Amino acid sequence: MSRVAIYAASYADCQQAVRKAFEDFPLDVAGKRVLVKPNVLRRAEPEEGITTHPAVLQAVLRELEERGAGEIIVGDNPGGGGENREAFEASGLLAVAGRYYRNIGSDVREVPFSPRFGGKVVVSTAVLEADVVLSLPKLKTHGLTGLTCAIKNCYGYIPGRQKADLHVRAGNPYAFAEMLVDVFSIRVPDLYIVDAVLAMEGNGPVSRELRYVGRLLAARDGVALDRVVGEMMGIGYDMLRSVELAAERGLGVGDLDRIELLGDLQSLEGWRLPERFATEDPSALRAAMRTAHKRKLFLPKVDPARCSLCGNCVAECPAAALTMAEYPEVRPKACVTCYCCQELCPEKAIQLTEV
Ligand code: SF4
Ligand code: SF4
Structure with a gap:
């Protein structure tokens, strides 16, 4: 106990x-x-x-x-x-x-x-x-x-x-x-x-x-x-x-x-x-969690209205999946959905978006 x-x-x-x-x-x-x-x-x-x-x-x-x-x-x-x-x-x-x-x-x-x-x-x-x-x-x-x-x-x-x-x-x-x-x-x-x-x-x-x-x-x-x-x-x-x-x-x-x-x-x-946890039933979630790297169910997306262009997310992405265009953009094939960019964005400008 x-x-x-x-x-x-x-x-x-x-x-x-x-x-x-x-x-x-x-x-x-x-x-x-x-x-x-x-x-x-x-x-x-x-x-x-x-x-x-x-x-x-x-x-x-x-x-x-x-x-x-x-x-x-x-x-x-x-x-x-x-x-x-x-x-x-x-x-x-x-x-x-x-x-x-x-x-x-x-x-x-x-x-x-x-x-x-x-x-x-x-x-x-x-x-x-x-x-x-x-x-x-x-x-x-x-x-x-x-x-x-x-x-x-x-x-x-x-x-x-x-x-x-x-x-x-x-x-x-x-x-x-x-x-x-x-x-x-x-x-x-x-x-x-x-x-x-x-x-x-x-x-x-x-x-x-x-x-x-x-x-x-x-x-x-x-x-x-x-x-x-x-x-x-x-x-x-x-x-x-x-x-x-x-x-x-x-x-x-x-x-x-x-x-x-x-x-x-x-x-x-x-x-x-x-x-992710709110929208899927447990068995679907478990399946999705095992394969999310390939399926990319939720990808980070930058909100230009909040982004200060500090470059932090680009510098910290472990998979080099973010590039700085007008605003940071995610390359879906490279992203491993670790969400480090979301955690480290000082402006909370990155949302997870279902794709
Ligand atoms: S870390 Fe946030 S504020 Fe900085 S460039 Fe990336 S999205 Fe913009
Ligand atoms: S979720 Fe991870 S791999 Fe994907 S762009 Fe953000 S930091 Fe890079």
Whole structure:
């Protein structure tokens, strides 16, 4: 039996909920080296709802200090070519992390990885050497995986352009979900505290559609946590390949009957899913996810009214599928539907369009 807790919280007052999480899920941190990993997808302001809110990090750090953590490191590997520190600064997390902040992408080590995805991968040493990993995901939808929470937050173990290269190796959303589980299994976190105060719906993980949910979630089992979040969003087990596979591998519990809930599991009424998950029935979705690389069901499209011509998407596309004409244009045959361009566009000018 696994447990998932759902607490009412706001950013102005989340200390109480964070304290309750530490009480409900006791963790021995005294004298230990603790890595705290928020979701710093890219450079973004806290109000954009893309990154973990600094108020949650602040409350977590206070608990760790009071509980006598030996060494605290706050770090993540944002996507794109931007500076690690700049992304933390923009998100408000640097100011809160203070002396605990570390650019964990500057100290890395190669570890064995699934031969299917290259046989080896470079991971931040801080992840490998932590006694305790405390993950702070942001509750959001995700065009490839349905949702991003516990399992997906671990993709930040990997620094630099490797993340984009792995997207290309995976080739379709189904394989991408499996590769995510491989990364998750490198170091399964010990505790999760999810920022679901201001959450994201629609075409996440970088969408303009934010919703005030007013919750923090906590668990020691990330698989159970993602399963519960899927239930809240209206994404069934059969559509959550990463959760299903992680459960099959014994990395956590995916069966709702074996998950004890502390607090109320409220479905998010009218929650908007990414188009792909909203428009297809589960069996069609599974088939489409396996072959999306060839079928290109959803391709990125630039909205000229929003595009600032910064060139970021063209520079970061791992498949060189974008060219700068009057505005960036996608070459459908080259695109591997990784949606890195959508994630990294600072203007949120890229939409996923059914073709
Ligand atoms: S990243 Fe966004 S704003 Fe920049 S060129 Fe691409 S579409 Fe335009
Ligand atoms: S165009 Fe966008 S979705 Fe297609 S491969 Fe490039 S970054 Fe990925």
